[in-house]
Amino acid sequence: MSAETMVAQEMSLSHLSSSADAPHVVQPRARGRLRVSSKLRDGRSVIDELHQAGSFKVVFPNTSRQTLEAVTVNTAGGITGGDRFNATFEAGADTQVTVTTQAAERAYRAVGPVAGSLCTDIAVQAGAEFAWLPQETILFDGARLKRRMQIDLVADAGLLFVEPLVFGRTARGEALTDVMFDDAVSIRRAGVPLFEDAVRLTGDLTAQMARRAGGAGALATLVYVGKDAEHHLGRLREMLTLTAGASLLAPDILHLRLLAPDSFILRQTLVPVLEHLRAGPLPRVWRI
């Protein structure tokens, strides 16, 4: 089952149960749908298929590089309750694709019980390399966000995956006292589970993070799949602070978890780590 179908089923159920309690005026909410695939032409990765609908757009900065770089844009300006965004990416055989976001994604206060949802399905074909490098997702107080990420790799496909998450505008001292965040990531190779992670947080996140994350205001999860994963471990460990860890789950799978007081300090570690693993700079949008 794709990430999108899973959430669609669960959301229709949650909607039924909520409408039974109190009649609820359903406001028109943002919908966005995106599909991008790549193919190889003259040794370069180029767009194969492109569909975009609603509040989800994608732009392709003219980078004259071998890699196809896609930058997604949420034209609704954020995600709130009832919004639904679905994206599908496919890296065709032997292509190199990088996907990032134009800005940090903001999950705003939801009115009513229905969560906003963001579902991403990624397929990486033989010999292809895919980099998932979104900028931070920022949870605001009152946010209700459900995210599903399903990544399917063919045997020798490569992956660099990161998700930076920020708990509110810490610089303003804003506390997150009422949040629902339901996030699951699944990476499979040839149908076999390779990496899974789930972060489900409800209620007073500021209080919960105080103990379980040493009061961190930002965190990042990073997964690298590649034949040279083991080779990078020692160097990456040297780059990490005491509130971050790296581990080799298998000879070709690296997992890093990083905690930081805020998103600025998180980037001080995360950006060099990502540049090391990419052996090159991050997409331009990360640097402006």
Add this chain to the structure above:
Amino acid sequence: MVMPIDPALTLSQWFSPAYPVGAFAYSHGLEQAIADGDVEGPTSLHQWIADVVHHGSGRNDALFLAAAYHADDPAPLDARLRAFVASKERLMEADLLGVAFADITASVTGHDLGGLTYPVAAGRAARLAGLPLPLTSAMFLQAFVTSLVSVGQRLIPIGQTDGQKIIAALAPECAAIAQDTQTGDLDQLSSTAFLSDIAAMRHETLTSRVFRT
């Protein structure tokens, strides 16, 4: 005439420190947290274990155990657990405890549990032996708590009385988590004991170590 055995007696044998699974050799990252000074006495030890049990491996292992109890074929669950663990040493811990538990349990009960990680093997064994699920899960969790308390007693150190107080205080929580997780719904998996996961990763490079994880 053979009297039926009280399930509690079988489970207390399986999850006793005397059952040769070797749980005493693993700290689940706690050794690193103690080395870092994050855990330094009875209160911080209690909090650290409570967080891991509620928000990390404890509750997640209980979900996998329950799912394995309900499953005709535990292999797909075992593959998911291996993908879900946060670090190399956590994987080793789940794997080697599972091997040891399967070996001794096969010898004692005749049930084949080969190749499964510890929570999946425990759920499978309880199913094959016809033991009740919530009690199996609660005692599995309490064995985990007891093992972590013994790490604290050895390394901090804290005294036996403080250690037993922590185990007693967490007993109702082990029982509550066992109840909550008995459907084995893996959509409830959630790994938010972030510092404990990072400690488990950092333990891989801890130079002076007593425990394997």
